[in-house]
Amino acid sequence: MTRKMIKDHPILNFEHEKKKVVKFTFDGREMEGFEGEPIAAALHSNGVQVYRITPKHERTRGFFCAIGKCSSCFMIVDGVPNVRTCVTALEAGMKVETQTGMGILKPEK
Amino acid sequence: MMNDNEKLFNSGILTEEKQEAVLPPMDLWEKKKNGLVVIECPQQIPCNPCHDSCPTGAIMAFENIIDIPRIDYEKCTGCGRCVARCPGLACFVVDLTWGEENEALMKLPHEMLPLPRAGDEVACLNRMGEEVHRGKVINVTEPWKDCTRVVHVSVPKDMIMKIRAVKVV
Amino acid sequence: MKTTEILVVGGGPAGLSAAIEAASLGCDVVLMDSDLKLGGQLIKQTHKFFGSREEFAGTRGFEIGNLLFDEVEKYKKEGKLEIFSNTTVTGYYKEDGIVSYTIGEETYDLIKPQRIVMATGAQEKRIAFPNNDLPGVYGAGAVQTLMNVYGVAPGEKVLMIGAGNIGLIVSYQLMQAGVKVAGIVEAMPRIGGYWVHAAKIRRLGVPIYLQHTITEALGDKVIEGAVIQEIDNTFKLVGEPMKIDCDTICMAIGLTPTCELLWSAGCEMKFVPQLCGYVARRDAMMRTSHPDIWVAGDAAGIEEASAAMVEGRIAGLAAAASLKPEGCQMLKEKSTDYLKRLENLRAGETGAKIRCGLEQVCCECWG
Numbered sequence: 001m002t003r004k005m006i007k008d009h010p011i012l013n014f015e016h017e018k019k020k021v022v023k024f025t026f027d028g029r030e031m032e033g034f035e036g037e038p039i040a041a042a043l044h045s046n047g048v049q050v051y052r053i054t055p056k057h058e059r060t061r062g063f064f065c066a067i068g069k070c071s072s073c074f075m076i077v078d079g080v081p082n083v084r085t086c087v088t089a090l091e092a093g094m095k096v097e098t099q100t101g102m103g104i105l106k107p108e109k
Numbered sequence: 110m111m112n113d114n115e116k117l118f119n120s121g122i123l124t125e126e127k128q129e130a131v132l133p134p135m136d137l138w139e140k141k142k143n144g145l146v147v148i149e150c151p152q153q154i155p156c157n158p159c160h161d162s163c164p165t166g167a168i169m170a171f172e173n174i175i176d177i178p179r180i181d182y183e184k185c186t187g188c189g190r191c192v193a194r195c196p197g198l199a200c201f202v203v204d205l206t207w208g209e210e211n212e213a214l215m216k217l218p219h220e221m222l223p224l225p226r227a228g229d230e231v232a233c234l235n236r237m238g239e240e241v242h243r244g245k246v247i248n249v250t251e252p253w254k255d256c257t258r259v260v261h262v263s264v265p266k267d268m269i270m271k272i273r274a275v276k277v278v
Numbered sequence: 279m280k281t282t283e284i285l286v287v288g289g290g291p292a293g294l295s296a297a298i299e300a301a302s303l304g305c306d307v308v309l310m311d312s313d314l315k316l317g318g319q320l321i322k323q324t325h326k327f328f329g330s331r332e333e334f335a336g337t338r339g340f341e342i343g344n345l346l347f348d349e350v351e352k353y354k355k356e357g358k359l360e361i362f363s364n365t366t367v368t369g370y371y372k373e374d375g376i377v378s379y380t381i382g383e384e385t386y387d388l389i390k391p392q393r394i395v396m397a398t399g400a401q402e403k404r405i406a407f408p409n410n411d412l413p414g415v416y417g418a419g420a421v422q423t424l425m426n427v428y429g430v431a432p433g434e435k436v437l438m439i440g441a442g443n444i445g446l447i448v449s450y451q452l453m454q455a456g457v458k459v460a461g462i463v464e465a466m467p468r469i470g471g472y473w474v475h476a477a478k479i480r481r482l483g484v485p486i487y488l489q490h491t492i493t494e495a496l497g498d499k500v501i502e503g504a505v506i507q508e509i510d511n512t513f514k515l516v517g518e519p520m521k522i523d524c525d526t527i528c529m530a531i532g533l534t535p536t537c538e539l540l541w542s543a544g545c546e547m548k549f550v551p552q553l554c555g556y557v558a559r560r561d562a563m564m565r566t567s568h569p570d571i572w573v574a575g576d577a578a579g580i581e582e583a584s585a586a587m588v589e590g591r592i593a594g595l596a597a598a599a600s601l602k603p604e605g606c607q608m609l610k611e612k613s614t615d616y617l618k619r620l621e622n623l624r625a626g627e628t629g630a631k632i633r634c635g636l637e638q639v640c641c642e643c644w645g
Binding site for chain 2: 335468483627
């Protein structure tokens with residue numbers, strides 16, 4: 001699936017073509033994004049809007065504040081739960097997963 | 110309860126009864142080549158770039174920054190610099206001397222895509238965004254080279270108080 | 279433990295301005311910002327700013343951000359200013375004045391500053407309606423981040439809730455990004471933002487529904503529409519519900535100051551509706567009741583970015599002058615001008631609310 005990006009803009013020049021494209025996975029599906037952009041932005045442009053399922057009422061949650069304050073966009077990234085995907089930079093090979101319920105912390109080895 | 114005019118004004122549409130205050134004197138307007146500025150800025154806000162951008166001093170210095178712009182129409186040359194600088198896109202130039210007797214040239218601010226080009230036929234929109242005319246683009250300038258364009262479009266003279274934007278169709 | 283003369287919390291218009299002024303007086307400054315990119319809301323603004331030449335009026339917000347970055351760069355090169363982005367300040371411990379922070383999600387550390395400027399900004403308010411938690415209901419700031427910083431459209435058709443300056447400006451920006459705006463819903467009988475901002479979107483055909491509210495968002499997993507309805511002067515629903523076709527609902531209800539750190543520090547706080555929430559009491563130089571802490575920008579009360587920049591300059595300068603006696607003369611000279619500029623920005627009908635709010639929290643000077 002190709003990413004939905006804003007290409008032409010009357011004021012801004014995003015210079016998407018100058019950005020480094022990296023691959024990552026979302027729930028096992030391979031996707032592309034730009035290195036360094038927030039994970040949430042990369043997912044949104046790939047058509048993904050649901051980032052987690054709430055513990056009690058199993059409600060869908062996604063992007064909301066984009067400044068790392070509201071907890072709506074928590075996901076599991078490379079096995080670590082409760083990652084604020086709106087302020088966490090995308091890196092090549094990241095394994096991003098929908099978070100269901102509370103995150104479970106794994107003890108460090 | 111609000112009447113319809115109040116309701117419109119309260120949502121950003123200038124209504125008939127408030128128009129008079131912003132119009133240049135007709136005798137001068139009809140003669141002034143390149144047109145005169147019409148500013149639709151009816152609310153006191155802290156803003157004065159229209160004055161700062163005016164090369165002739167036609168938009169007079171503000172005693173207080175919240176003043177509503179005052180214009181010395183004798184000095185206005187219709188250059189359109191304020192049109193492109195005003196953060197509220199509230200300045201327009203209307204040239205009544207342009208073209209045939211029943212025609213006028215309007216210089217309108219434009220910051221949307223697609224950009225109109227000279228020769229294009231564009232939809233002319235009123236203050237509510239309704240298409241009221243199809244006009245021809247005569248010229249497109251970018252006075253400050255900052256992506257705000259000034260679109261020069263030919264319109265019928267009796268539409269100068271209706272048309273406030275153009276859209277490429 | 280890391281130490282610094284001045285810590286600025288927040289790298290938006292207020293924080294950047296504060297850091298620049300403090301560094302200009304020769305102080306060692308550390309600036310921490312939680313976002314990946316500096317500039318706060320400034321870098322998302324494609325519209326030209328109001329105000330006068332001193333506040334770069336007529337220049338687009340993101341370009342004003344670039345001007346501040348140039349100044350920041352200069353002091354960084356001189357070694358006076360150190361920047362930590364993607365760094366969230368998590369606590370202030372008033373027992374010893376130590377500040378805790380986290381870089382990214384995993385790295386924790388401590389810093390002991392001599393003075394702090396809190397320029398933590400604000401966060402989006404929400405209103406209650408069924409399904410207001412569904413993905414597709416986004417804060418106005420988030421929509422701006424997505425489309426103006428990262429070039430990602432938030433959706434195809436957006437319903438805007440709130441006709442204050444943010445709701446009006448973001449609607450215009452959505453259209454510039456090629457996104458349709460289904461309409462703007464406003465509970466009050468008039469728009470709250472500048473009239474000219476409303477005029478420029480009205481003439482592009484966007485309806486503004488005054489005295490209307492959103493009663494429900496539609497959708498199962500994500501937003502598939504919305505229902506709005508007219509309200510009377512007592513905010514009671516009247517008329518018939520109207521379905522709006524949209525895939526995104528943008529919340530521009532308003533902001534509330536981010537003030538957790540000010541509370542932790544024990545600053546004297548006051549709830550001021552006109553400033554949109556709890557704010558710290560402060561003197562004219564932005565010093566709070568805590569002698570080592572200054573406040574600036576939206577954290578001190580919700581206002582325009584132009585005012586935030588001036589407040590930041592005052593706070594940064596004052597905090598620095600408290601450490602550098604030779605800076606007091608400079609503070610005296612510059613602050614007269616800065617205070618005059620703030621007075622101008624807050625003049626008139628549109629500034630009445632702010633003036634009323636400030637009267638409730640400003641004191642001449644701390645005893």
